[in-house]
Amino acid sequence: MIINLTETTTDEIVSTLLSEGVSSGSRVLTLVIDTDRDGLEEALVAAHGASLDHPCRVVAVVSPTNGSDDADDDRRHNGHRPDGSLGHLDAEIRLGHDAGAGETLVLFPEGEAARHADTLVVPFLLPDVPVVTWWPYAPPVRPATSPLGALATTRITNTPSQPDPSSALAALAPEYTRGDIDLAWTRITLWRAMVASTLDSLLCAGAVRGVVVAGEPHNASVSLMIRWLRLRLGVDVERVDAPEVPGIATITVRTDSGDLVITRKDHERVMITRPGVERPQVVTMARREPVATMSEELRRLSPDLVYEEVLATFAEDSAQAAVAEERIH
Incomplete structure (x- = not known):
């Protein structure tokens, strides 16, 4: 009614x-x-x-x-x-x-x-x-x-709604106050859980040498994933554009024994290819719709300290860029 x-x-x-x-x-x-x-x-x-x-x-x-x-x-x-x-x-x-x-x-x-x-x-x-x-x-x-x-x-x-989501998120970063959250971060909750569980044994063995993240250009979720991986793994993380795929397309982890690759297979599934294992593993991980991301944030209702830490790297990048520009002029 x-x-x-x-x-x-x-x-x-x-x-x-x-x-x-x-x-x-x-x-x-x-x-x-x-x-x-x-x-x-x-x-x-x-x-x-x-x-x-x-x-x-x-x-x-x-x-x-x-x-x-x-x-x-x-x-x-x-x-x-x-x-x-x-x-x-x-x-x-x-x-x-x-x-x-x-x-x-x-x-x-x-x-x-x-x-x-x-x-x-x-x-x-x-x-x-x-x-x-x-x-x-x-x-x-x-x-x-x-x-x-x-x-x-x-x-x-919701910076993913903007024409240049990464730039929109970078603009918000210096103004961050605890209690702020962006749905670009909520969109990668399942990706972060997948990466953490998949790399657990490799991290314990100290076998991770680098990471390559391929994804949609200017995508804020891709930018956040890259910064989160750098903070958590302490290795170089490279970004590669994949214009044909919305969001994250693949995460490739360089290890001593070969590459471990997590690939978005379709809207509902991802595929994990491990070095030395002939048959890839297919895992259900649906793309996150607005209802799911909003529901997660309404359930949390508390400051996300990991998001705060990751977003701070955007602010640091902006500050460094401003200093560099001043030096040029």
């Missing part, structure tokens, strides 16, 4: 929720989504799917459609919506099968009402449960200090 409210107020929305008998007793968190009209439904599909494991109230704030490119750039920098001469708030209340395992509020602020999105959201935050803010598309420069980000203990960005 979808209830449409035109030129409404936060008080009217709360009253409507109460009149519909909405109870917050079983909700484990509030999920705030900062999106636009084009990406709204896709974001809600992922949020509603994740809510089946983590019942929550979803509050989606939809950017005004009449802003200029300059206004959009300004919002990304300071987190506030552009000014308007007039303002009003439209809203949708989605319940039942239209809302996953909880209720969904979709806010459409325009003009003056869109200037401070956080004041619109606060009345709908559930008491005594965590608040998570998610940017399915373009994130603010500093998520933790943006108005919607400041409401949350966990802030989820």
Whole structure:
């Protein structure tokens, strides 16, 4: 069921929720989504799917459609919506099968009402449960200090949605605050587990001499995997572009006895080829969809210290590049 409210107020929305008998007793968190009209439904599909494991109230704030490119750039920098001469708030209340395992509020602020999105959201935050803010598309420069980000203990960005995901992640790295996480990292959870279990005996024997990671150019997950391997293995890790494969295509581990290769075989499986073993091993490891990655982050709800350590290498690279550029000039 979808209830449409035109030129409404936060008080009217709360009253409507109460009149519909909405109870917050079983909700484990509030999920705030900062999106636009084009990406709204896709974001809600992922949020509603994740809510089946983590019942929550979803509050989606939809950017005004009449802003200029300059206004959009300004919002990304300071987190506030552009000014308007007039303002009003439209809203949708989605319940039942239209809302996953909880209720969904979709806010459409325009003009003056869109200037401070956080004041619109606060009345709908559930008491005594965590608040998570998610940017399915373009994130603010500093998520933790943006108005919607400041409401949350966990802030989820999605650099894989950007034209150059690796560059987008590198831009976020210097602004990192504990509680920030990006879905490019969540996408490689299974890859990291696979690599750790496969290389365990080789690492104990000290037999790893180097690694080559082949994957999609500019892919943020590939960049994170490379940095994680460098930190954990302490060996050189080379990147090779594989434009025909989304995400990670292969991880080749150079060892004293030959190459161990983990290859993405298809959407559901990977193949492990070991030196000296004639027949490859095929293992189920499905590509991670948005519902799965969101569900993982809503389950964690605590700072990921390994991600923090890996992301710090992006910040270090940026700092070194800035120093080098200053020397040139």
